[in-house]
Amino acid sequence: MANYSADLDGVFTALADPTRRAVVRRLGHGPTSVGDLAEAFPMTLPSFMKHVRTLEANGLIRTVKTGRVRTCVLNRERLDLVDDWLAGERRVWSERTDRLERFVTGRTERTDRKDDRP
Amino acid sequence: MANYSADLDGVFTALADPTRRAVVRRLGHGPTSVGDLAEAFPMTLPSFMKHVRTLEANGLIRTVKTGRVRTCVLNRERLDLVDDWLAGERRVWSERTDRLERFVTGRTERTDRKDDRP
DNA sequence: TCGATACTTAGCCTCATGGCAAACTATTCG
DNA sequence: CGAATAGTTTGCCATGAGGCTAAGTATCGA
Numbered sequence: 001m002a003n004y005s006a007d008l009d010g011v012f013t014a015l016a017d018p019t020r021r022a023v024v025r026r027l028g029h030g031p032t033s034v035g036d037l038a039e040a041f042p043m044t045l046p047s048f049m050k051h052v053r054t055l056e057a058n059g060l061i062r063t064v065k066t067g068r069v070r071t072c073v074l075n076r077e078r079l080d081l082v083d084d085w086l087a088g089e090r091r092v093w094s095e096r097t098d099r100l101e102r103f104v105t106g107r108t109e110r111t112d113r114k115d116d117r118p
Numbered sequence: 119m120a121n122y123s124a125d126l127d128g129v130f131t132a133l134a135d136p137t138r139r140a141v142v143r144r145l146g147h148g149p150t151s152v153g154d155l156a157e158a159f160p161m162t163l164p165s166f167m168k169h170v171r172t173l174e175a176n177g178l179i180r181t182v183k184t185g186r187v188r189t190c191v192l193n194r195e196r197l198d199l200v201d202d203w204l205a206g207e208r209r210v211w212s213e214r215t216d217r218l219e220r221f222v223t224g225r226t227e228r229t230d231r232k233d234d235r236p
Numbered sequence: 237t238c239g240a241t242a243c244t245t246a247g248c249c250t251c252a253t254g255g256c257a258a259a260c261t262a263t264t265c266g
Numbered sequence: 267c268g269a270a271t272a273g274t275t276t277g278c279c280a281t282g283a284g285g286c287t288a289a290g291t292a293t294c295g296a
Contacts, residue, residue, distance in 0.1 A: 005136050005139075008133075008134075008139065009134055012130050012133045013131075015203075016126075016134055018123050018126075019284095021123075021203075024207065028207055028214065029210060029214055030214060034243070035241090035242060035243075044287080045243070046243090046245085047285050049243075049244075050283085051284085065243085067292090067293055067294070068241070068242045068292060069241095069293090076211065079204060082200060083204060086200060086201060089143065089146055092143060092147060093194065095147075096146065096147055135254085137254095151272085152273070153273080161254085162256065163272085163273070164255085164274075164276095165254065167273075167274075168255085172253095183273085185264075185272090186262060186272045186273065187271095188272080
């Protein structure tokens with residue numbers, strides 16, 4: 001995980017387009033050729049290919065060319081980056097809640113616990 | 119939830135910038151004024167304000183001006199959109215796994231189960 | 237081998253994004 | 267009141283994203 005922030009830039013950018021999200025969705029069902037994917041979208045092939053390349057450049061899919069057909073496969077693990085980021089934000093929130101709770105209850109405790117309410 | 123896809127466009131776009139993600143992170147600790155936020159970033163105020171407006175326009179933060187100070191507050195719920203989207207993708211994957219499994223086991227079952235292995 | 241198929245490459249266009257400086261407005265403080 | 271503070275508005279610029287057409291390459295199938 002060389003450059004976490006730049007990776008997030010790329011993943012979020014890739015997901016910020018409805019065409020690309022639709023491709024991700026479609027590939028969730030299984031590998032598909034560029035041509036088959038493209039049929040579902042109202043744009044020319046070269047335009048569509050840019051989206052494919054963007055997804056690939058940002059690690060969300062992998063593609064292989066066999067003969068004249070390029071097949072796309074979803075790289076599910078890449079979406080963990082989004083999950084991890086969300087988890088990180090929520091951790092921040094819970095730390096804040098912890099501090100607030102310590103203040104309210106007047107207790108001082110270690111901060112590495114997960115949850116101390118029964 | 120009027121336009122789910124357009125909302126996702128906006129949320130992902132807003133999160134695709136490191137400055138804006140840093141603001142989200144910072145606001146996770148609690149409300150902060152624009153000025154205090156801006157200090158952490160190597161850009162002019164007007165430039166920074168654009169990021170604030172982008173975050174606000176896409177519902178990730180809310181801001182209120184009191185006197186000459188504008189205070190920003192994180193809108194945590196908005197991140198649920200990302201969570202929901204991820205969950206949707208994973209549901210697609212699991213449906214595919216279900217079909218594959220039915221094929222392998224030769225069984226035909228209802229598809230609304232969570233998990234039928236003991 | 238020749239035509240159809242499945243991308244690719246190249247070049248061009250338009251609009252959106254992110255950044256800047258300069259000037260302006262509205263509050264607050266001494 | 268008058269100066270400092272905290273944003274805001276305006277206008278400009280460079281880059282990149284997303285779309286197109288036209289032409290090129292590499293298989294595949296008869």
